[in-house]
Amino acid sequence: MVGLVVVSHSARAAAGIAEVAGEMGGDTRIEAVGGDGQDGLGTVPDDIETALAAADEGDGVVVLVDLGSAVMNAEVAIELSGVDAVIADAPVLEGAVNAAVTATDPTATLETVCEAAEAARDVDKT
Amino acid sequence: MSEDGVAAAAAVERVATRIEAERDHLTELDSAIGDADHGGNMARGWAEAADAVAELDDPDAATVVKTTGKTLMAEVGGASGPLFGGSLVFAAAELDDGITAESAVAFAETYLEKVTDRGDARVGDQTMVDALTPAVHTFKKSIEVDELSPLDALAKAVAAAERGVAYTVPIRASKGRASYLGWRSVGHQDPGATSTLFILEELLAAAETALNTTAPESADATSPTIPDEEA
Numbered sequence: 001m002v003g004l005v006v007v008s009h010s011a012r013a014a015a016g017i018a019e020v021a022g023e024m025g026g027d028t029r030i031e032a033v034g035g036d037g038q039d040g041l042g043t044v045p046d047d048i049e050t051a052l053a054a055a056d057e058g059d060g061v062v063v064l065v066d067l068g069s070a071v072m073n074a075e076v077a078i079e080l081s082g083v084d085a086v087i088a089d090a091p092v093l094e095g096a097v098n099a100a101v102t103a104t105d106p107t108a109t110l111e112t113v114c115e116a117a118e119a120a121r122d123v124d125k126t
Numbered sequence: 127m128s129e130d131g132v133a134a135a136a137a138v139e140r141v142a143t144r145i146e147a148e149r150d151h152l153t154e155l156d157s158a159i160g161d162a163d164h165g166g167n168m169a170r171g172w173a174e175a176a177d178a179v180a181e182l183d184d185p186d187a188a189t190v191v192k193t194t195g196k197t198l199m200a201e202v203g204g205a206s207g208p209l210f211g212g213s214l215v216f217a218a219a220e221l222d223d224g225i226t227a228e229s230a231v232a233f234a235e236t237y238l239e240k241v242t243d244r245g246d247a248r249v250g251d252q253t254m255v256d257a258l259t260p261a262v263h264t265f266k267k268s269i270e271v272d273e274l275s276p277l278d279a280l281a282k283a284v285a286a287a288e289r290g291v292a293y294t295v296p297i298r299a300s301k302g303r304a305s306y307l308g309w310r311s312v313g314h315q316d317p318g319a320t321s322t323l324f325i326l327e328e329l330l331a332a333a334e335t336a337l338n339t340t341a342p343e344s345a346d347a348t349s350p351t352i353p354d355e356e357a
Contacts, residue, residue: 042203045212046196072208072244076199080215 002103002113003029003055005085006096007074008066009042011035017064017093025100031055034070043070048077052085060084060110062103062117064096086110088117095120129336130225134190135179137332142176144328145169145321155317159304163203164317171202171211187225191218191233205245205302206318209254213240227276231266234283238262245301252299252311254318257290261326277337280330287323294319 004021008014014034022030031051036042048063055061063078063085065071071087078085088095095117102108102116145152146169153165175197179190191214198211217237220229238258247253249260264286268279292315299311302318 036203037200040203045199045208069203069205069208072205072212073199075244076208076212076215 001027001029001057002059002099002108002110003031003057003061004096004099004103004113005031005033005048005051005055005061005063005074006092007043007048007051007063007070008032008034008092009070013066017096020093021096021100024097026104028100028103029055029057030096030100043073045073045077045080048074049081052077052081052083056083056085060086062099062110062113063087064090064092064099064117066092084110086114088114090117090120091123094123128184128186128224130187130221131185131190133225133332133336134187134221135182135185136335137329138172138179138190138194139176140328140332141325142169142172144324145172148321148324152317152321155315155320159299159307159311159314160317161204161303164206164321167202167204167206168210168321171198171207174201186221188218188221191221209241209245209318212244213237216240227269227279230276231269234262234265247301250297251301252294252297252304252316252319253301254316254322256294256297256316257287257319257322257326260286260290261322277330277333280326280333284323284326284330287319287326291315291319291323 006014006018008017011034014032018030018032031054033047033051034043037044037047052061061083063074065074065087074087088099098120099113099117102113149165149169152168153162156162156164175194178193178197182189182193195211195214195218198214199207202211214237217233217240220233220236223229241258242248242255245253247255249256261283265279265283268274268282294316295313297312298309299305299307304311
């Protein structure tokens, strides 16, 4: 099963987004990671690497990120981790929900889960 | 004892001291166009890196560089962590067989490639790439085409980085936080390009000490010397 990692500058935002996605995503493995490790805002590549390893069940991991340096740190973590992971070019919460739902499909692959996350860019709200 | 490891550790120590000395200067530059945290973040990160390197047991150069990069990644907030630190971690592998003119060029090129790819920045975007690109290109050309000594090549690279820093002043930022300012970024010197220059200046000074070609400082008992193991 494809796993998910939610990366935010805020540990609480990451946990909250994972919580929302988890309600829709059944058995999907979702790891939340964020914060600078000192109770402040930011992201730490080592922490993201740990989350990648925890989310990986062998079928790869789709990574949802918020902004700026979180994207760069997620890239660094993926390159260092050896986990088959991709960053979804998607809004972090809507993408996480879409991906979590799609990952429960028995035919889901890393590619289809990432595509589902990226389809969230076109979600209309009004 | 690896001489390259000793030289690399001395270089990290020098950079940490210099960045600490320039902390307010860097913060001042960053407050004009960013969020005024570059000086503090970099000073903290490099101080931690110097401490981490000092705790290594007889490291080779690649281990020193990798440890420095890992520490910067963990300690320097914002984009500077992955840009300065992440790039060092990946480029460190080029020094696995020690520091030679050839491996130094490979290291510099990999570092530049990582910074430009990660930041998606090119020359003219008013970023550290404006200092780094001319430095790396000049270093490579000086070694491979002009066949200069590594020290002379590094000195030319530093001069090129200096001109790159000056070039960031009259151009408009298109990457990084300063890009949000649009035309108001014109007229400001980029902090990341500036700290890149400081790092290169300290690398040159450390290399001069390690290769022992500067004026002898025999009267100065605190001056580090490389023991002549061949004697």
